[in-house]
Amino acid sequence: xxxxxxxxxxxxxxxxxxxxxxxxxxxxxxxxxxxxxxxxxxxxxxxxxxxxxxxxxxxxxxxxxxxxxxxxxxxxxxxxxxxxxxxxxxxxxxxxxxxxxxxxxxxxxxxxxxxxxxxxxxxxxxxxxxxx
Numbered sequence: 703x704x705x706x707x708x709x710x711x712x713x714x715x716x717x718x719x720x721x722x723x724x725x726x727x728x729x730x731x732x733x734x735x736x737x738x739x740x741x742x743x744x745x746x747x748x749x750x751x752x753x754x755x756x757x758x759x760x761x762x763x764x765x766x767x768x769x770x771x772x773x774x775x776x777x778x779x780x781x782x783x784x785x786x787x788x789x790x791x792x793x794x795x796x797x798x799x800x801x802x803x804x805x806x807x808x809x810x811x812x813x814x815x816x817x818x819x820x821x822x823x824x825x826x827x828x829x830x831x832x833x834x
Contacts, residue, residue, distance in 0.1 A: 716752040719820050723747035723773060725757070730767040730788075738764070745801075747773075752816050754804040755786065762799060763788055768806065780815045784808055 727743040743761035750756075750773075765788050774781040790802040805812070 717820060718749040718751045718756070721747055721750050725771055727763065727769050730763060730769045732767050738767070752813060754802065756800065756802055758798045758800050760798060763791070763801065765789065765791060775815060775819060782809060782812055782815060
C-alpha cells in the first residue's frame with residue numbers, strides 16, 4: 703500500500719515575512735455590537751504580509767471577531783494603527799494556538815512600510831547566507 707503524499711498549496715495573495723512583534727489584545731468585537739472585554743491575551747506575531755498577520759497565543763480568541771492593534775516594526779521608526787479580523791485558528795501540541803488574521807481598512811501607507819520590511823528581510827537573508 704503506497705503512502706499518500708500531502709502537498710500544501712500556498713493560497714496567500716502576498717509574501718509572508720517572519721517578524722517578531724508582541725501585542726496585547728484586551729478586547730475583541732463584532733460588527734453587530736458584540737463586545738468581549740478583559741481578555742488580556744498576550745500574542746506573539748510570527749509573520750506578516752500585506753493582507754494580514756499570523757500569531758500565537760495561549761488564549762482562545764473567537765473566529766470572525768476583530769481587534770484594534772498598533773503594529774510597531776523592527777526598526778522602531780514605523781508603526782501603524784489597524785483593525786484585525788481573526789479568520790482561522792489551529793491548536794498546536796504544545797498548548798499554544800496559531801491564528802491567521804486579515805487587516806481590515808488598512809491605510810495605503812502600509813504598502814510602503816511593508817515593502818521596506820520585505821526588502822530589509824531579504825537583505826538580511828542574503829547577508830547571513832554568504833560566507834566571507
